[in-house]
Amino acid sequence: MTKWNFNTQAIHNEQEPDAQTGAVSQPIVPAVAYSFDTAEDAVAVVNGEAEGVYYGRYGNPTSRKLELKVASLEGSEDALAVSSGMAAISIGLMNFLSQGDHVVVTKDVYGGTHKFLSTIAPRYGIEYDYVDCTDASEVEKAIQPNTRAVYIESPSNPSLTLIDIEAVAKVAKSHNIPLIVDNTFMTPYLQRPLELGADVVVHSATKYLNGHGDVVAGIVCANEDVIANMRKNVMGDLGQHISAWDAFLILRGIKTLGIRVKQHCRNALKIAEFLEKHPVVEKVNYPGLASHPQHDLAVRQMDDMGGIVSFEIKGGVEAGKKFISSLDIAMISFSLGDPETLVQHPASMTHASIPEEELHKFGISTGLIRLSAGLEDVQDIINDLDQALSNVGEKVQM
Numbered sequence: 001m002t003k004w005n006f007n008t009q010a011i012h013n014e015q016e017p018d019a020q021t022g023a024v025s026q027p028i029v030p031a032v033a034y035s036f037d038t039a040e041d042a043v044a045v046v047n048g049e050a051e052g053v054y055y056g057r058y059g060n061p062t063s064r065k066l067e068l069k070v071a072s073l074e075g076s077e078d079a080l081a082v083s084s085g086m087a088a089i090s091i092g093l094m095n096f097l098s099q100g101d102h103v104v105v106t107k108d109v110y111g112g113t114h115k116f117l118s119t120i121a122p123r124y125g126i127e128y129d130y131v132d133c134t135d136a137s138e139v140e141k142a143i144q145p146n147t148r149a150v151y152i153e154s155p156s157n158p159s160l161t162l163i164d165i166e167a168v169a170k171v172a173k174s175h176n177i178p179l180i181v182d183n184t185f186m187t188p189y190l191q192r193p194l195e196l197g198a199d200v201v202v203h204s205a206t207k208y209l210n211g212h213g214d215v216v217a218g219i220v221c222a223n224e225d226v227i228a229n230m231r232k233n234v235m236g237d238l239g240q241h242i243s244a245w246d247a248f249l250i251l252r253g254i255k256t257l258g259i260r261v262k263q264h265c266r267n268a269l270k271i272a273e274f275l276e277k278h279p280v281v282e283k284v285n286y287p288g289l290a291s292h293p294q295h296d297l298a299v300r301q302m303d304d305m306g307g308i309v310s311f312e313i314k315g316g317v318e319a320g321k322k323f324i325s326s327l328d329i330a331m332i333s334f335s336l337g338d339p340e341t342l343v344q345h346p347a348s349m350t351h352a353s354i355p356e357e358e359l360h361k362f363g364i365s366t367g368l369i370r371l372s373a374g375l376e377d378v379q380d381i382i383n384d385l386d387q388a389l390s391n392v393g394e395k396v397q398m
């Protein structure tokens, strides 16, 4: 049988009508306890020798459906659905790292991952180095005898820097070290890191996978034995499971993943093109623009360019604050990947405590804005950006 195309897979993979009721949409099974005919049957499920669920902290039938669905889209043997993107990231890292181990991490990694590595991980004797992973030879140089994982995300948040996943995977493989990739910004619709040689994919399902801004969740995709260990010896013990209700909502969201992400990409490109021509805008970071320094890699590695655009407006922190406060449709928010256009100004929000002269270390300038293109009619978003930029423009010398 020929493999279905993405939208067909997103709807039909791992989904059949409910055996008892014929219900087409996924039933929600919130049960914590599951019964078995014999003690042997129970032990076989607990030991992973038979498929099934046995206790709510290790998963439930609804989260299992979600795991199988995402695994089928990412092309992994198995997956683990968890309570947040940070749960997926911490499980991914803790599965491979013990006291005395070292991890190579891309230097502009998501802030929460940075915080986990710089605060929690050292308390358990785990070492890390932030490395410029845009150059695979830097990854090679950073690997030490105790390195047990390489961790990257591409494109990065918020500077939209790309990493050549295939090149970094080759380096990791030559040292027998697993490569973990955060694929949140892309989703399997746009980028499948496992096909490029990565070993583990992590997602914040809070973003595009669910896509409606009403669930916090995460997913890890990897080989069966890796997922079995994560489920039994990390997630279950730390209690990072997902609820059946949240799993249901993400399964529902995934049915429209392809069409949503396609529209996010279309809107983002039009917004990026508009911003690039605007006199108040100093610079636009969007992989889909020919001006992006890694545009060729983007075309090679990604099926489309994603829904996130970041840009620098002239006038520094005050201009940034004034701009986001002047928007009518786009909302000031810390999240992304929702139907609503969302904006963030790192210098006055997430990174406000960092002195201006040190912001550049985080790849952030004082006027940098991150925009998550929503699903509104793009001309309305552009009109909104235009009026807010004119507001700033009055104050900025152009």
Ligand SMILES: Cc1ncc(COP(=O)(O)O)c(C=O)c1O
Pocket (backbone or CB within 6 Å): 084, 085, 086, 087, 110, 112, 153, 157, 182, 184, 185, 203, 204, 205, 206, 207, 216, 217, 218, 335
């Ligand atoms: C790239 C990326 N990875 C991971 C996370 C963490 O996800 P969550 O908030 O679901 O824990 C985020 C959140 O913004 C993110 O942007």
